[in-house]
Amino acid sequence: MKTYGEMVQEEVRAALAEERERHEAFVRRGLKLNMARGKPAPEQLDLSLPMLDLLPSQGSSELLRAGAQDDLRNYGGLTGIAAARELMGAIMGVPPSNVLVGGNSSLTLMYNMVSRAMTHGVLGSTPWATLPERPAFLCPVPGYDRHFAICEHFGIRMITVPLGETGPDMEVVEHYVNTDPLIKGIWCVPRFSNPTGIVYSDETVERFAGLSPAAADFRIYWDNAYAVHELVEDSQSAEAPPLLSIGDACERASNSDIWYEFASSSKITFAGSGIAALASSEENSKAITEALGFQTIGPDKLNQERHVLFLPNLDAVHAHMRRHAALIKPKFELVQRVLAEGLAGTGVGSWTRPQGGYFISFDGPPHTARRTVELAAQAGVVLTPAGATYPYGADPLDANIRIAPTYPGLDELQEAAEVFVVCARTAALEQLVKA
Ligand SMILES: Cc1ncc(COP(=O)(O)O)c(C=O)c1O
Known part of the structure; x- marks a missing residue:
């Protein structure tokens, strides 16, 4: 033929x-x-239905208070309950103290980070919306349409970078990030990327951590949406290689503030009714928590509790x-x-x-x-x-x-x-x- x-x-x-x-x-x-x-x-979705029966509904309100600094049914607990921060930290490979567990959607957390940078800057930088020229993001392609939609919504320019088998073309990334102060971010889906499914290699992660951004308010938007979503039996095999921790790599490279990591349980438990997390350095986390205080009095802690009762540790996940x-x-x-x-x-x-x-x-x-x-x-x-x-x-x-x-x-x-x-x-x- x-x-x-x-x-x-x-x-x-x-x-x-x-x-x-x-x-x-x-x-x-x-x-x-x-x-x-x-x-x-x-x-x-049926797999997670038993989770809905795990919270006591009668006669044992003590349970909803036990171990928590706040009554889970009440306002408060801005950064999420301790056990949920631990769970999401374990999924992302980040210490719980650097993890904030928010609402139901990691995409919302990403949007919020971009939105705040537009109006308030990042750790004291000039708000992007008041810059004389439009800020820009690097966008590895093919990539996730909703990342690009956030940029489009805020008028952020997008510059494409080819995505290969081991991650984005790092020569291109280094060239832009290290020379152009208008480059404020890059979208990454580092494990089982949307849509190609590749996993960033150790070398790629190290090169990200070793960037010398021209902009002090440049951040890597590390969307680890598929951190634990292997199709193969062994979660850390050659077929489904583990991902180096971006936080640890940045710390080693004395670049501790250049990353934000996102994840959620949308495709672990319920899509749209899961729990979402944002991790970063101590300094970033402090600023993010402060800003969040203007936005909410606290997340849905009952849903967080439900999740940790259902998935008490990484083995259960x-x-x-x-x-x-x-x-x-x-x-x-x-x-x-x-x-x-x-x-x-x-x-x-x-x-x-x-x-x-x-x-x-x-x-x-x-x-x-x-x-x-x-x-x-x-x-x-x-x-x-x-x-x-x-x-x-x-x-x-x-x-x-x-x-x-x-x-x-x-x-x-x-x-x-x-x-x-x-x-x-x-x-x-x-x-x-x-x-
Ligand atoms: C790469 C990526 N990030 C984020 C999301 C959405 O996550 P969430 O449900 O936590 O907002 C998706 C959903 O398809 C996705 O593919």
Whole structure:
């Protein structure tokens, strides 16, 4: 069999006609499938249902006070309850004293950090909103659309940096951060990145820690959203390598204030009803706590207590995550299989094989991603919009598509993946047809 690139025009046209027939057959079936957002499936959420029964509801209010400096039912406890700070610290590899456990969403914590820097600066720096020129963030690509959306919302310029197998291109990062005082931050998803699934290497983490930022208020926004989200059995194997602690590395490099780390239990317990955490140096944490005092009288401590009763330590978290993996690993394997079979011999398309996280990143030939997504929509399959993995939704090659296999059931996923393959092949062949 010839690859698409080897075909003569006549063959390209014949192959395209076949794919169009297949596509048309899917369209006629009136499917309604979704591979767009990285949401846990209902069965994954079921795993955490017992957590809801762990708080006493009658006759034992003592329990809700025991061991806590404050009554869990009342105002107070700005930085979160001690046991929750310990739990989230263990997940992030940070001492609990440097961890703040907030509300239900780490994205909110990230937004808050950017928002405060815009209006109040960082540890006494000029508020970014009053700078004579717009501040900028480095954005490793492909990346997480909601990070980019925060920047866009505040008018922060975005500069893309290629993301490779071991992390962002550090030559580029060092060049910008160390020379340009308008570079105020970089978005990182260091373990099982969204969407490529790569894990930053030790060398990458050390190079981050060794930055010499031109701006004193530059910070690394270390979004460790998938810290414990392995698909493989062994959480620290060569397949799913551990991540060096950015906090420790920065401390060693005498750069203790340049990092903020974020995490949440959104994809451990309940997405949207979990607990979220922010860790940083002592000095940053002090300033963050002070600022937070203007925003809230305290977080939802009952939810924090529920979480620590359900997941008392890191071993319990790993055991729980293995149950998640048992549910979603077959979905990742299915998509891998359908892509490999469906694109075999065509010479088009490459995709990642992550050992954790929530996504597979697919690259088609240039100028095919939008068309693939459009064709899939016609056949009733919703995909993440093409371009979403780039700032401003603009993928310069129009090649990257984020595949999110976790939410649909296996049968639905099989169909959706088959539709995807037909659409990717169709879009690739269309590019080869000469007018
Ligand atoms: C990299 C990354 N960070 C943050 C989030 C959202 O986290 P949270 O639910 O804690 O706001 C997601 C959700 O998909 C994500 O992929």
